[in-house]
Amino acid sequence: MKNLGSVFAxxxxxxxxxxxxxxxxxxxxxxxxxxxxxxxxxxPRGK
Amino acid sequence: xxxxxxxxxxxLLLVIAAAYASFFVAPTERTMGDIQRIFYFHxxxxxxxxxxxxxxxxxxxxxxWKRQQKYDSLAVSCAEVGLVxxxxxxxxxxxxxxxxxxxxWTWDARLTSTFVLWLLYISYxxxxxxxxxxxxxxxxxxxxxxxxxxxxxxxxxxxxxxxxQHPAPVIMGGSGSGLDPTMNKVFFFSVFAMHVLAAFxxxxxxxxxxxxxxxxxxQREAEA
Numbered sequence: 001m002k003n004l005g006s007v008f009a010x011x012x013x014x015x016x017x018x019x020x021x022x023x024x025x026x027x028x029x030x031x032x033x034x035x036x037x038x039x040x041x042x043x044p045r046g047k
Numbered sequence: 048x049x050x051x052x053x054x055x056x057x058x059l060l061l062v063i064a065a066a067y068a069s070f071f072v073a074p075t076e077r078t079m080g081d082i083q084r085i086f087y088f089h090x091x092x093x094x095x096x097x098x099x100x101x102x103x104x105x106x107x108x109x110x111x112w113k114r115q116q117k118y119d120s121l122a123v124s125c126a127e128v129g130l131v132x133x134x135x136x137x138x139x140x141x142x143x144x145x146x147x148x149x150x151x152w153t154w155d156a157r158l159t160s161t162f163v164l165w166l167l168y169i170s171y172x173x174x175x176x177x178x179x180x181x182x183x184x185x186x187x188x189x190x191x192x193x194x195x196x197x198x199x200x201x202x203x204x205x206x207x208x209x210x211x212q213h214p215a216p217v218i219m220g221g222s223g224s225g226l227d228p229t230m231n232k233v234f235f236f237s238v239f240a241m242h243v244l245a246a247f248x249x250x251x252x253x254x255x256x257x258x259x260x261x262x263x264x265x266q267r268e269a270e271a
Contacts, residue, residue, distance in 0.1 A: 002080050002081060002082075002146075003080060003081050003082040003146045004081045006082055006085075006142050006143075006145070006146060007070075007081055007082060007084045007085055009142060010085045010088065010089070010138070010139040010142040010143065011066055011069075011085075011088055013135075013138050013139070013142075014088055014092065014135040014138065014139055015062075017131060017134055017135050017138070018135070018244065018248070021128075021131045021248065022248065022251065025248070025251045025252055025255055026251075028255055029251075029254065029255045029258065032255065032258040032259060032262060033258065035262055036258065036261060036262055036265065039262065039265040039266065039269060040265065042269060043265070043268060043269055
């Protein structure tokens with residue numbers, strides 16, 4: 001069981017990187033969705 | 048949307064199953080002990096990164112040829128996901144190296160070419176952020192992306208061409224290489240899991256890029 005802590009650390013850090021990246025994508029997608037709605041509303045009706 | 052949620056759930060389950068297999072199914076390696084279990088995650092991420100960069104390269108070529116925006120979106124999505132995977136490779140590698148080599152890092156051909164690859168794709172994303180005009184940004188970044196991909200085969204062959212601190216290949220390494228059959232199964236399962244995770248992240252990032260394109264169109268419409 002030697003170095004098992006390092007193995008856990010490697011997996012934990014790796015998963016955290018993926019999770020943080022996914023969170024940034026979700027955040028950016030949500031911001032853009034709001035922006036699209038705002039722009040659609042600002043366009044004259046009928047367009 | 049439902050398909051994306053299913054893909055995400057499948058990716059999550061596969062990654063958890065791969066980790067379980069790495070810890071509890073794969074046998075302990077005789078020389079290195081438990082630290083070798085990083086191998087499944089480290090190499091799985093590396094292979095998924097190389098494939099993401101390969102798709103990025105193809106998408107860049109297709110953009111230069113056909114000038115269709117969807118190829119630009121695919122290229123940037125793959126580049127970003129490939130970069131994240133390479134970041135994981137560059138973090139997990141030194142954690143594995145320290146107990147085995149006694150050092151976290153050395154400037155051998157494999158490690159250096161991987162670090163250069165990471166820098167090249169950061170430059171690719173930086174370049175994109177510096178160009179305002181969409182068509183010009185897509186073309187220049189596609190050309191840079193084609194150039195950046197030259198480093199991918201260099202990373203792959205570095206441990207075959209030069210003597211390195213990094214171990215020689217155990218998969219596709221010719222005679223004398225290879226893995227224990229159980230390790231082999233766990234390894235290819237981990238590679239598959241990392242590819243499904245990469246595919247999920249690329250799809251999510253692609254949707255984001257398409258939305259960005261929609262905004263640019265709406266802004267043009269609003270200005271007209």
